[in-house]
Amino acid sequence: MNTEQKLNMTMLCDFYELTMGNGYFQAGYQDRITYFDVFFRDVPDRGGFAICAGLDQLIDYILDLHFDQEDIAYLRGKQIFSEDFLTYLENFRFTGDIWAIPEGTPIFPREPVVTVRASAIQAQLIETFTLLCINHQSLIATKANRIVRAAQGRTVLEFGSRRAQGTDGAITGARAAFIGGCRGTACTISDQLYAVPAGGTMAHSWVQMFDSQYEAFKTYCEVYPTNATLLVDTYNVLKSGVPDAIRAFNEVLRPRGITRCGIRLDSGDIAYLTREARRMLDEAGWSSCQISASNSLDEYIIRDLLQQGAQVDMFGVGERMITASSQPVFGGVYKLAAVEDDRGRIIPKIKVSENVDKITNPHFKKPYRIYDRATGKAEADYITVWDETVDASVPLELFDPRATWKRKTYTDFTIRPLQVPVFQGGRLVYQRPSLQEIQTYCMEQVETLWDEVKRFENPHNYYVDLSQKLWDIKQSLLRQSR
Known part of the structure; x- marks a missing residue:
């Protein structure tokens, strides 16, 4: 055939x-x-x-x-x-x-x-x-709805294409997740076919590609000044990731009057790291900066994170949603x-x-x-x-x-x-x-x-x-x- x-x-x-x-x-x-x-x-x-x-x-x-x-x-x-x-x-x-x-x-x-x-x-x-x-x-859709309700009004995005069970699992799975309450997807073709809003920023490879993390962040802010969400956990979140992000925001976005920006964490102790990151961003005058979190999340982990005071504005949920891994x-x-x-x-x-x-x-x-x-x-x-x-x-x-x-x-x-x-x-x-x-x-x-x-x-x-x-x-x- x-x-x-x-x-x-x-x-x-x-x-x-x-x-x-x-x-x-x-x-x-x-x-x-x-x-x-x-x-x-x-x-x-x-x-x-x-x-x-x-x-x-x-x-x-x-x-x-x-x-x-x-x-x-x-x-x-x-x-x-x-x-x-x-x-x-x-x-x-x-x-x-x-x-x-x-x-x-x-x-x-x-x-x-x-x-x-x-x-x-x-x-x-x-x-x-x-x-x-x-x-x-x-x-x-059922799994997505559970996860969205656990997020208590915070944005949830579907991030699971690469771990979905086949192409249709990724494509129509993103559609179903949107029905359940997700605001968007990382799956481009689901946007093209079904108008599920697709979006994304950078992977760790972007940061690794440059001679320094700061240079990677600065370049990204220059290319996408109105959509600058920086992945801050490639090396060390609190010692270099957040400080380099703040520096890039200050040098590229602030002179242009842009206050909309974000950081994302994909590993580590999300509750602790987001609390500390929120404090650092606020002290630097970036209270408008949103914090996103991903990394094998589901409704129970999200609920626990919020109970522990995690400062997360947006959750990216992948494999446990797109495969409904618990059942x-x-x-x-x-x-x-x-x-x-x-x-x-x-x-x-x-x-x-x-x-x-x-x-x-x-x-x-x-x-x-x-x-x-x-x-x-x-x-x-x-x-x-x-x-x-x-x-x-x-x-x-x-x-x-x-x-x-x-x-x-x-x-x-x-x-x-x-x-x-x-x-x-x-x-x-x-x-x-x-x-x-x-x-x-x-x-x-x-x-x-x-x-x-x-x-x-x-x-x-x-x-x-x-x-x-x-x-x-x-x-x-x-x-x-x-």
Whole structure:
């Protein structure tokens, strides 16, 4: 294969999706309408919530679904697919419906994040890429949001490209980190493709290239007087790094009336060094100089640094964000929830397991979010069968589907559907927001959560409850399965 040839992402699928597709075709099931849900079972890092991301890339994938002649030739060469099926794939397009929770929305376990209604072959074929998009970007957006909240209003930048797990991990990872709250990235192509603001100044090699550290700093200030952030830990932060930076600021920036500048530390005792650096800069009249810190940071280290009085205005976070190293798998799954019979009736389907967490919620469903009218805070999510309506003018009793005796009645509340239509009959109907709009929406939605849900350790359990009708259907299917 020519490595310069653009990859057809339709072929980024698990092989069983093709063997099942061929099987459906041979069994006459190719036109059977199915309903699949994307959901996850556990929040990464044992947190209280996750952040939904990846929908935009899923949209691009659906719009470009097709099989090239090279793809058909490859599949024919496997000698297990019928010619009728290969002919079907030659004209393949997605003609189904997709509903999804918008990017930037806080999401919780076991609720449908994406719902696909399509013929069996179409719905099955898009499983892998759908999960790839939602799992990866939701994971990074969730981790980034934790880190941004730990920074308590200070700027957080994504610095992880060189340690990301592959090119897409770096590129779309930076996009997801921006959704989660990062202000920018070091990854240039993510700015070019997605308008994630890219920036950067110098590495240690710049300082080492010159005969002296002062000469390196002075030259950089002369070349970039309005963007002078100097890396001060190549040799000794307090004995030479900060003093040489102050000297360069005094000799190059001050005569030009420029007060905007910065220093960065990438090693050492960040709490102690930034406190001392802040004192030295202030004494030299550079209270406007910002201090940045990097070096294997995460939400816990940042929280501890701030508790120790670290004087940091900006954090650059790399590997532990872009790889979500503390829990590098999101765990979203794609499960059949219903099929339609020949008369268009929806027949619920359930997956049963001895592991209770793996028992699915059947049927074509609609997830809602309930808000307290007085506080505006999110109280619980509520999943109904697709044809149920919720009247916010009458009391609504919810119960824990795992412990049904736990009940609560809501009286003064508002409710909104979580999913929005994305594709209808294969046609894109969703107005795609800008990345900045997604980030702003994310910050607004996170603010609707109670602080107890946002704790890093032992967060409050946010309830995702089933309607009585849906719960009854589930119990009926479980009884039948016995």
